[in-house]
Amino acid sequence: MNFSLKLNLRLLQFNAQDDPSLYGYNLPEKLDLFVEYVTNQSKEFRTHHIMWAMGEDFSYGNANTWFKQIDKLIHYANMDGRVNAFYSTPSMYLDAVHAANATWHLKTDDYFPYSDCPHCFWTGYFTSRPALKGYVRKLSALLQAARQVEFLVGKVSSGPNTDSLEEAVAILQHHDGVSGTERQHVADDYAARLSKGQSESEDVFNKALASLISTKAAESKLLIEKMSSTPGHRVLMNPVNSPDLNLVQCNLLNVSYCPPTEVELKSGRSFVVVAYNPLGWEREDFVRVPVSSSKIEVIDAEENEIPSQLIPITEADRTLRDKYVNLHAGVSAGTAPKYFLVFAAAVPPLGYNSFIVRPSSASGSNIAKLSSYETRRAPLTVHLKSSQLHLTFSKDTGLLTHMSNKKTGVSIPVEQSYCWYNGSSGVTEEDPHMASGAYLFRPNTSECFPLKNFQQIVTVFRGPLVEEVHQQFSPWASQVIRVYKNAEQAEVQFTVGPIPIDDSNGKEIVTKFTTPLRTEKTFYTDSNGRDFLKRVRDFRPDWNLEVKEPVAGNYYPLNLGIYMKDSETDVSVLVDRALGAASTADGQLEIMLHRRLLYDDHRGVGEALNETVCGSNGRCEGLTVLGSLYININPSEEASQWRRIKGQQILMPLQLAFSVLEDGNKEVLHSPKFSAFKSGYELPQNVALITLQELDDRQVLLRLANIFEVDESEQLSKMATVYLPDIFPNLKIKDVVELSLSANQKKSHMKKLTWTVEGNEKVQKNILRGRPLGRDDTSVEIAPMEIRTFLITL
Structure with missing residues (x-):
């Protein structure tokens, strides 16, 4: 029997005394124990080759001690002759197993959800630290976009580059990083590294993009390579420190803060929005920026009029802005702008387009259209419509109740709700070490306590480009559901937090979508954003499952999304960050959005998952998370196409850059629109x-x-x-x-x-x-x- 060895010595506790003249001589007993372990383990393998991996968190710090014991074990085990032990690698082990010419079972599912006891499902970490997960996703997209434009203008041998952001994003892929199972001070360090890399990559992106826009070479796409004194690097078409166009990004757009777009547009002043598309397909997405004036218009650099809409900024928007601008930027947010400006940006593949926002006369034909709005109290039914989608909201609760896809004819009840699970404390004598924590999801009951629209008030905004409903469910939970013109999906923008814990209960917040679909316990979740895997509630394909945790035991990780279907209709929900989700009842999907817990689950973190934010006044409160879901109903063929195409657009959003044009002079925009591809070419849709x-x-x-x-x-x-x-x-x-x-x-x-x-x-x-x-x-x-x-x- 060959025993390919990277031995877990903590299991064996091999500490052999091999000198027979010394008290405590135990070599024969240790060898027998070793062989016993090997023999028992071999029963689970198809060949005579076994690999034991050595490694565990916070262990094996003294390499000399451990390798000394392993050397001793290998030596005496091979002298004994019952097993053959040696240091190995995964490649060597795979070669040995392959040479055994065995027949193998083909496994097409995965090992989710994992548990280490009947009540201990490691399904909480799918959602833990959703703000950090969103930050990683955002900066992964920035990294790819920055590297693309860095290539387009030519990489330089000195100065800012994208390496620091690559390293920060890479280190976040550690299994205790991106999963949210690190301690708070480690999460803070991760975020600081990301922020530093973000700053440098933004510098690369903004200057490279400005270089493309400010040179006429881009207009004719003459990316002619000129060798500099440093081999392998091209000279930029325009020096990266060009003063012609100073582009910046707005990292706090999610809290309605973007200084370049909030300037007062008078005396010829305007601002430019450059939208860069990192995808290989042409796309049209909607740009949404805060502005201070209502008498404005949007044109592209060729003077084409771009329809636009103004949506009043709400009190909830102002509250988030005032709090988080000071916390993140260290400055006062100042007077909040009055509106969001919304317009559609059509952008070529692997390229950009430029849009100018300028003052408009009161009689101008292209002036941004001010949204109509109304605040309604129950009982009144609300409808949202696009050219393809129709949403209906309950006259009693104000919640979504029905969706219709006009293009495909699918029309079904879809009822949305919010609720929370109380996290188990896990500290009773009968229930030790089973608390809900960074790893474990362990509700203390299967009941999900509903969040109701406590004000029973909805605010509705309508206009030519977007219609949206604003809803407040509690002082700490609200959402906006919006439908853009021509959109196939509804966008659900949720704001959750600070989650209250004054009742001494940790809480795990979910939203549910309930339909009449007959799903027969079946739903589908993505595998790392790639293929979708079939999931069956309360079932495992490889063994008989005894259900002890009907909620936590049916949660799965989402990177792209989740869907369910019957013979006619798919209901799909895509996410903007990694989250956990389940289908705990037929025809229903639930997605966990945020968690705040009070106990450690004893799986290695050593502290409760209780994220807080502290202001300059020393006052601390729970973290607020703002994110988006995208819901679509369609027949299966159309649904699969929507999931894949929209999923890429969510993963790689338009990267926006801004610049104020003090005198309104757009002459600096020598090449306002550009695609790196051959004219008219885009990648195949798949x-x-x-x-x-x-x-x-x-x-x-x-x-x-x-x-x-x-x-x-x-x-x-x-x-x-x-x-x-x-x-x-x-x-x-x-x-x-x-x-x-x-x-x-x-x-x-x-x-x-x-x-x-x-x-x-x-x-x-x-x-x-x-x-x-x-x-x-x-x-x-x-x-x-x-x-x-x-x-x-x-």
Whole structure:
């Protein structure tokens, strides 16, 4: 029996005394114990090869002591002869197992939800620290966009770069970072690292974008490479410190704060909004910025009129603004602007478009349309409409009750509600160490206590571009549901916090969507934003589950979203950050939005998940979280397309940059609109641009992914072809090499193993893959769910 060893010595507690002349000689007993452990473990393996991984949090700090014991164990175990022990690696272990030529069970599900006791489900961390999770998602998008424009103008050898943000985002991928199971001071350190990287990457993005806009080279797309004195780097088309256009970003737009857009527009002053699209498809999204004047208009740099709408800023918006601007920026928010300006921004693929906001005369035909609004008390029914969607709200509660998709004809009751679970304290003698905490979700009852519209008041805003309903459910929970013109989905913007704990109960806040769909306990959640996995309530495919936790035991992680369906209709909800969700009743989806708890769950954090925010006056209160959900109803074919396309738009939003034009002079916008692609080209609808990053020596890292699963969509679950010269239309492609997914080796050098699978020996042969690149190939095939990585020399 070979025993491939990275041994967990804490299990074995191997501390052998191997000198027979000394008191405490125990080598024979320790060897017998070791062999017993190995023999018992081998019963769970299909071959005679076993790997024990050594590692655990806060352990093995003294390497010399541990390796001394492992060396001793290997030596005496091999002398004994009953097992063969040696240091190994995952690759060596895999080779040995493969050589055994065993037949394997094919597992297509995952191991969620995990528990370490009947009442201890590790499903709370799916939602823990939702604000940090949202911050990571936001900066991941900034990182990709900054690297794209860094490539477009040419990477420089000195000055600001995107490396610090890459490192900060990368370290957040630690399993105790992005999961929210770190201590508070560690979360603070993570956020500080992200903030520092954000600042530097914004500098790169803003100056590179200004360089593109301020040079006429961009207008003609002449990205001509000029070698600088540093090999492998291009000279910027316009120096990055160009004074012509000073672009900045507004990081506190979520709390209605953006100084460049709040300036008083008079004496010819205007401001420009540059919207950058990091996707490989043309898109139209709505821009929403705070403004101080009502007599304004929006044009693009070619004087085309852009329809716009003004929505009054509410008291709830002002409250968040006053609190968080001071906390995050360290300055007074000043007088709140009066309105949000909303307009549609059409932006080409891998490119940008510029929009100018300027004063308009009272009689101007393009003046921004002021929303009508009304505040209604029950009992009055409210409706929201777009060209494709119709929402109905209850006259009694003010909550969403019905959705209709005019385009596809789907119309069903969809009732939304909010409620909370009380977190278990887990400190009783009968229930030790089972509290709801950073890891565990353990409600002290399966009852979800409803949040009702305590004021029974809704405020409705209507206009030509967007209609929205503002609802307040309690002093600490509110939402806005909005429907944009031509939108297929309703956007639910929730604000939750500070969660009250004055009753000595921690709380876990969820929203539920209830429909009459006959789902037969079945729903679907994404696997790391890629394929959707089938979930069945109170069921595990590999063993018989005895239900002890009907709520927590049915929660799953979301990165992209969740959906349920019957024979005719899909109801889908997408998220803007990682959250936890479930379907605890047929026809119902519930999503956990925020958690505030008072006890540690004894899984390693050592403190309660009780996030607070403290002002300069020393007063502290619970954290408030603002986020968005997107809900859609459709037949299955249309629903799958919506989930994939909209999911990419949520993951990679428009990156906005702003600049005040003091004299209204737009001459600095030499190239107000630009796409890096060949004119008229965009990626196939089923292909996403994942990475575009300039390396050294004129090399570019390019990652492309087919975002559809096999058989998910009749139209788009197909092989796609991408033409690389159309992505780099003004640069000559010298060489293309395909790499592994992690880009650390050539794909041709990767080891390929064939495995025998139970009951279906042909399973591997049927997997569709894009054809390998030939010597002079510049077109790339990408099969459903395939990601391909290339190193391109230009």
